[in-house]
Amino acid sequence: MMKMKSGKWRSIVLAIILFKFVCQSSYASFIPADNYLISCGSSRNVTYLGRTFLPDTTQSSLVLKSANSVVASSNSSVPSPVYQSARIFSTTSSYKFQIEQKGRHWVRLYFYPLTNSDSNLNSASFSVATEQFVLLSNFTFKSYNGSSMFKEYAINVASDNLMLYFVPSNNSVAFVNAIEVVSIPDALFPDQALALNPSAPFSGLSDLGFETVYRLNMGGPLISAQNDTLGRTWENDEKYLHVNSSAVRVAVNPSSIIYTASVTTETAPNWVYSTAEAMGNANVAGMNFNITWVFPVDPNFKYFVRAHFCDIMSASLNNLVFNLYINDDIAIGSLDLSSLTNGLDVPYYKDFVSNSSTDSDTLTVSVGPDTMVDVTNATMNGLEVMKISNEAKSLDGLSSLEDLLPNTPSNKSKLGIITGLIVGAVVTVVLIVVCYCCLVARKSKTPHQGHPWLPLPLYGNSLSLTKMSTTSQKSGTGSCISLASSNLGRVFMFQEILDATNKFDESLLLGVGGFGRVYKGTLEDGTKVAVKRGNPRSEQGLAEFRTEIEMLSKLRHRHLVSLIGYCDERSEMILVYEYMANGPLRSHLYGTDLPPLSWKQRLEICIGAARGLHYLHTGAAQSIIHRDVKTTNILLDENFVAKVADFGLSKTGPALDQTHVSTAVKGSFGYLDPEYFRRQQLTEKSDVYSFGVVLMEVLCTRPALNPVLPREQVNIAEWAMTWQKKGMLDQIMDPNLVGKVNPASLKKFGETAEKCLAEHGVDRPSMGDVLWNLEYALQLEETSSALMEPEDNSTNHIPGIPLTPLEPFDNSVSLIDGGNSGTDDDGEDVTTSAVFSQLVNPRGR
Template sequence: MNMISKLFLFFVLAGGLQVGHGDTDAGDAAALRSLMNNWKNSPPSWGKTNDPCDAPWEGVACENSRVTALKLSTMGLQGKLSSDISQLSELQLLDLSYNNDLNGSLPSSVGNLKQITTLILAGCSFSGIIPQELHSLEKLSFLALNSNKFTGSIPPSIGLLSNLYWLDLADNKLTGPIPISSNGSPGLDLLINTKHFHFNKNQLSGSIPSGLFSSQMKLIHLLLDSNKFTGQIPESIGLVTSLEVLRLDSNSLSGRVPSTINNLTGVNELNLANNQLTGSLPDLTGMNLLSYVDLSNNSFDSSEAPAWFSTLQSLTTLVIESGGLHGSFPSKVFSFPQLQQVLLSENAFNGTLDLGNPSSELQMVNFQNNAISGYKSSATFNEILILVGNPVCTTPQANPIYCSLQQHMKVPYSTSLGHCNSVLCSLEQSVNPQSCSCAYPYQGFLVFRAPFFRDMTNSTRFQELESSLSSKLSPTIGSVYLSQVTFNENNYLEVQLKLFHPTEMYFKRSEIQKLGFSLSNQTYKPPAEFGPYYFSAFPYPFSDSNGGKNSMSAGAIAGIAFGCIILLILLIVLVIYAIGQKKRAERAVELSKPFASWISATKDNGGAPQLKGTRLFSFEELKRSTKNFSEANEIGSGGYGKVYRGILSSGELVAVKRAKQGSMQGAPEFKTEIELLSRVHHKNLVGLVGFCFEQEEQMLVYEYIPNGTLRENLTGRRGIQLEWIRRLKIALGSARGLAYLHELANPPIIHRDVKSTNILLDETLTAKVADFGLSKLVSDSEQSHVSTQVKGTLGYLDPEYYMTQQLTEKSDVYSFGVVMLELITAKQPIENGKYIVREVRLILNDMDEEYYGLKNIIDPILTKTTDLIGFKRFVELSMKCVNETATNRPTMNEVVKVIETMLQNEGLKTNSNSATSSVTDFGNTIGSYDPYNDSPRRKDKNGDDFQYSGGYSFARRVEPI
């Protein structure tokens, strides 16, 4: 047989092998290929063999030639779920969790998966309605559709899933009421065997139906928080005596809390905060397992501390802020053995606060803005005690520690890396706390939706969590690293989790699939006090060697041989083609390296900006960090585009500002902006982390500021109440940041868009001025003014700038004056057709010593404060700032001095010192400290003042202050 005949026979045999499917059912094999064709980034082993069961494809499990399970958690899958999934008629388990780029609608054909018991699509990007056809899945016991983008209402037909144990629809965009059965149609009240109703973080509305609950139900977790429910809490809720966690907070519920609520004697966490509940405070007598109680921000009748305060000895956290409480507080409560936090600010407790013998677990006591006149304790209490805004702080004997908000906060827990201090890893790697080697961990955020505690510093508790993760996920993992422990805006406990392989740098795909399933299927059970949780995984950077390593089949060999022939032909064609494509290739290089076009022929060799501590990010890196710029990570938007919360591979939280097409600058302008921002460093300015300029994308990456905008906090949307002193300090910090831009930036910068939404508050509520998108540089030839097109935000615009188009630093001063009026009134600049500046001017009355005539428009929170220190002077300063003539306005430096003096007159620290210092530096005497920069002044050789900038190159000569 000659060589040609042998090759011919080889291809015939290869072709014959390609059409067979070995041990796998032909329909199942075809369905898997359909899925693969609809996805990018499917596991490398998929499609390498023709037998998904016998020569198994990763994540595929089979029984008797039929596919029974698909476990593909955290595989980086992209694309849509094919309706051909329905062909896997023997499928019992489908886990596609944490594939953020899986999108599109959930095909109705999933209703044909009659054998399925577990369906997990958590942490993807599915959208559209939840198909009614799910009711056909009669064997379904676990349904997790949380953290997607589903819209529409909850299908009533889900009520027909009589075997359902777990129902999680949280963190979507679901609307409408909770369906219950009526006139023969099904509803969720039929799910008497279901133990978990997780419907939180949606847009569900209407009343919570009374018919939803019955004594036959076995519910243990009922999470309805952060929706739009109205009406009363139904009395029938008291029938579900199996409940352990009840969260109804952050809705618009009204009326009285039903007396039947204290039938729920097994509840550990009860949260009814941030509603419109009325009547008396609920009687929780007999609920002896309660650990966490939050009844804050409702409209309960004024009352003394209820008797049940002294009976619930399991309490770890008692939170009733703005609860209408008065009288004395029972000291017995503080001795409860597990008590960690008592947060009772904005009430009317009076008399002497007696801590008695406080529990060793007690971490924080906050009675801010009450009417407490004295304080005592039988034992030393060295933890946080806040009595700001009480008469006890106005007495000569007042303790400056508990009469200050700036008390020492303990650092939240993180796994110790003390023995690994010298180890440095690359960006996507982390230090394995066990071996001190660099590795690629499986990581994400473990989010506990109702923990029974509030203390984030307790090392014993979090070490117990580490031990639990290590033992229950063993032997897949070798060590655990916990960090960034915090309570987010929903009162969920977030913990960054990193899991490391016992011996290797990477996990295999099969190991990641197993870990993802353990966390998405709730196979892993944390210690009971952590309560219900969900996991949000980061994409995993698989190594090339971690793909499936299967021996080649004859078909694969034939494919390679055939491919080689084709490749040879292509190479010949490419050599010819490459010559004609040289210019196009060069243009592609220019696109991929945009800085190359910025190279100056006379000055530098490279086009990259001259940066200080600022990184160049790739588009893919930022896309990955923001989960493909998902709506769930969107934290702001404006005319320029949108801002997204991102998590870098190093675990650092950032805010990514992405310009939309119509608002992008030219390349040179963008380069100038990032070079400028990389040089601007001040504690009251949001810091630039890096940028991206890649193929029609312009993005700036800033440090992430967790407590949102000043506007959000003034409206109460963040759950933080800003008392008067805090508002003064926010004004001072913002003013310092702007004064720095005007006086010390080189060249000076006019912000041009000062407003409350561009002032951010960090974890200590320190103000940081943000968004320099409209900022204007002032050259030496433009020191008096800049002629420019009018830009800014309606309500904050300087009228003189608007009329003359002459921009000066005083335009920022005007806008800042409007922000000051917002701090006083909590109103937006233009509200119901009324302009705040004019409204204040009309009603100012200097005969009113207390409120200066502004009592009717002042923020109601401030009227609860007994002493608004410097209020009249603050109002006067605000009105000077919004003077219609720029020359009559103060400078930002003068604004800083006035607010600083107001605070100093009350004995409060402002982190500024006007006294001269005898310290010397490089032979120059360091004199007074600048009021808006903590860096000291010093004299140069000519005796002139200049600002010491700590070594940064943007210091410039200024006039003596």
């Protein structure tokens, strides 16, 4: 067991006394090549936090371009000296900074609406941008109630100059009080981090802009810019704690921190690593709870999250093992700091890329004990959360650089001018080639048929998917998939996609994933569709697209979301699906204001999803394993018919002479088959386990993982199974269902879920068996007859309802009539109320 170092509060006092001396002696290592500290509109130097800001008109390496600017100053009370002056712009203006060393730079902006200026700065509306990114879009101070505002960005400067533009909006003015442009060490920000849900490397961070949203010193005081090598500010974490009593502060002398080559004072000051939050008293029965911090965020962006750790509590090695969670995902499991650092008091950090929480506009970070080891403590020393620029290269809304600066030539446009001159020199040759192509096209015996609705192939022509050689190299647009087959349905022009989605209007956004974004669209004939637009920066997304096309080109089933067509113009990779009016199943369970589903509706939805998965496992010559079964990938149409979606992680199942597929672990934490996770051996039973989690989610209406809850409740599979084994599943079910569920139906449902969640795949039922049992649970719910419990649970029967005798279900037998795997008409549209309909009378699936 672990024990705290003695005299921790005495250490805090000692640390505070030594703080200034220690910090100043250790913060002299990094000297930035570019170090602009600018007091805008000031006529004299201004000292702020131990640093000197110079007037914006006195530096030869700084150029102010403005057709009309005004200087404002104030002798009245302001938050700090740096806000005593401001430069006000009535037209688009810019600062041009000469850059000595290319690479990442801090861009820090100070704003305060001075009250004695000629303009009402409180109501000013303006935007701020560099040549690469939009930093602020139509910003106004109205919501700040007269307080100051500080913004910090990390921008990669690739040229000899950095342009910073201020753009007034709607006949307003723009203003700024102070600016910092300071070099950042190259090693501080990586190009790659670990993306979560699913867990995979996220590359290309060097090309993206960051905005600092939160930077916390856990368990310690505010660290101001003058006490940080890179001029950063670290605030105390207390106001972000979900439960204040869950954490207790720990501190040691900052001089005891042992830096290494990979973690230096530039990574974080020693005061960050010398203080921490550890597990306190959360007023729960046991010690298996998490310390959780909750951060409001903009859900339309991804976030770069850096967690800082240092074992300052243990008396010996290997006495601190815990888990780190970000939202509902396990970011690091069984984190043993001393094993990673080979010592105590040695700093360590880890980087991640995450979205906001799936059911709220927040991002949560938690640490908690690992129940697999005999240690009941967890800790964190520091945390940084930074917003990542979106596809519009914006860090604030959706305004693009072209919208703000339409007349500002970029390097790309300059290159276009040069290219145009070259093209002009050979225009005659081009015209000849065009004419020749027109003649050939007119002789073609197969005229273009517009955009017909083509039948999707099932198991016919193979689909060739390759990366275009011209775009597969690392570039600004990343890789692009070439569709070498026209068998994918309707071929859409990009303009049709723009019209259908109102130019990808964010109000039509349905969801965001590793592939990109999904929008609701309306075609010319009024058909509603879902448009999945690939993110060219995401290699992971392109891989998912490739897999999804390969799978959907040979799958058609009433309970699988159908692919309508595609568009690959302008290096875009867009897929168009049938629109599911009622969205994902999860949104009908929790996190929204939608009316609760009845028990019968839930059973019918689970049965529909089970049919879709059963078809994947048995409806083709070789089975298909979905690998990402969860409530967000089960969609509902206007009639609440369930359809399985998102085949980006799907995998072809094992051959007849094999028992599993060996592959890297992918999927969503909380739904992952533990056997697959341990052995990296994938089978159809991995989908069965995930579906078991879905069943419990449907019953209990809570996320699969919720790190905010006490430790024993975090994982729904573990928590629900403890109640199921007690025969008390009704104690944790959705309160909206209490008293409205046939006990026999609930019992059969619980037994089915329990079998799905068996530790070992061999002990789990097939999806066919799961489907059989769920249809039986539905029949139990629908009947009012007395339930008789035969000795053999596998042949449970209701008196008065004749059942066709069934042989034990054979997973290897295809349900396709006559061996024809070519179509799935589902012509009779059999309802889920029919007793065992799909097993007694299997149709062509």
